[in-house]
Amino acid sequence: MIKDGLLVAQEVEQLNTGSSQQLRVHSIESFGTHDGPGIxxxxxxxxxxxxxxYCANPDTMDVKGGHFLEIEELVSRAIKQKPYFRKKGGVTVSGGEPLLQRSIIKKLFDRLHEENINTVLDSNGRLIDKPAKDLLDVTDLLMLDVKHFNNEWHKKLTRVSNTSTFKVAEYRESTGKPMWLRYVLVPGWSDQEEHLHGLGQHFKNYKTIERVEILPYHQLGVHKWEALGMEYKLKDVNPPDTQILEKTAAIFRNYFQDVRVN
Ligand code: SF4
Structure with a gap:
């Protein structure tokens, strides 16, 4: 079934029926230092x-692309890297959007916990249902990407509504488990002061938000859009300068204790 031009989320997970032990993967990075704590x-x-x-990895969008990897293959790769993880590190699942494969990733996280490996989920909060909650419950740290506080701007930036992103945040808060918010700062698109304050007001009483990361917009993915024959609409938008970044960080610091520019 197609709803609003999108496959409904349940059907996306069913695309992966090759095996209930396989994850549809785009790529794997070893020794990453930008997607969660530690290595x-x-x-x-x-x-x-x-x-x-502004997607830097538009080649991850196709729900039928990528390749399948067995969960045990991923676990054994993680075990090999475990000495480098030390206390803080572990495995992050990012994307693409991990919640589309929530049941399989839950199995992966369960296995990683059996090996005492820390789990992080980097998600845009696309959906919230029972299997998504089950995954969040075995996620040590949720990094939730909030693309915009205002729903109309969110739709302009991402095509879809931000409603479920806020529901995911609400659920996470109800569990008391830690979360970071990530915010991509795009000049002229996501730097409106009223909406930055709106986001701060909305989340200021959340006890589970340990950190807010501002991710400066960049154009590093443009060549991928061109290679895919897709139009990159932000060609004329420059990355934020220091002034915009500092102003945004200062606004967020009114509401959150730990605000960083990543
Ligand atoms: S959420 Fe946005 S930036 Fe992330 S993979 Fe999807 S389209 Fe790209």
């Missing part, structure tokens, strides 16, 4: 239903 193995899963205008 991490980062699994970028394939498939995303957002269409962020």
């Amino acid at each position: 991490r193995m980062v699994v970028f899963v394939q498939g995303c239903q957002f269409r962020c205008l």
Whole structure:
């Protein structure tokens, strides 16, 4: 079934019926230092239903692309890297959008916990249902990407509504487990002061938000859009300068204790 031009989320997971032990993966990075605490193995899963205008990895969007990897293969790779993880590191699943493969990733996280390996989920909060909650419950740290506080701007930036992203945050808060918010700062698109304050006001009483990361917009993915024959609409938008970044960080610091520019 197609709803609003999107496959419904349940059907995306069914695309992966090759085996209930296989994850549809785009790529894997060893020794990542930008996607969660410490040194991490980062699994970028394939498939995303957002269409962020600035997406640096548009080749991860196709829900039928990528390749399958067995969960045990991923676990054994993680075990090999475990000495480098030390206390803080572990495995991050990013994307693409991990929640589209929530049941399989839950199995992966359960196995990683059996090996005493820390788990991080980097998600745009695309959906929230029972299997998504089950995954969040075995996620040591959730990094939730909030693309915009205002729903109309969110739709302009990503094609879809931000409603479920806020529901995911709400659920995470109800569990008392830690979360970081990530915010991509795009000049002229996501730097409106009223909406930055709106986001701060909305989340200021959340006890589970340990950190807010501002991710400066960049154009590093443009060549991928061109290679895929897709139009990159933000060609004329420059990355934020120091002034915009500092102003945004200062606004967020009114509401959150730990605000960083990543
Ligand atoms: S959510 Fe991430 S992977 Fe999906 S389109 Fe946006 S930037 Fe790309």
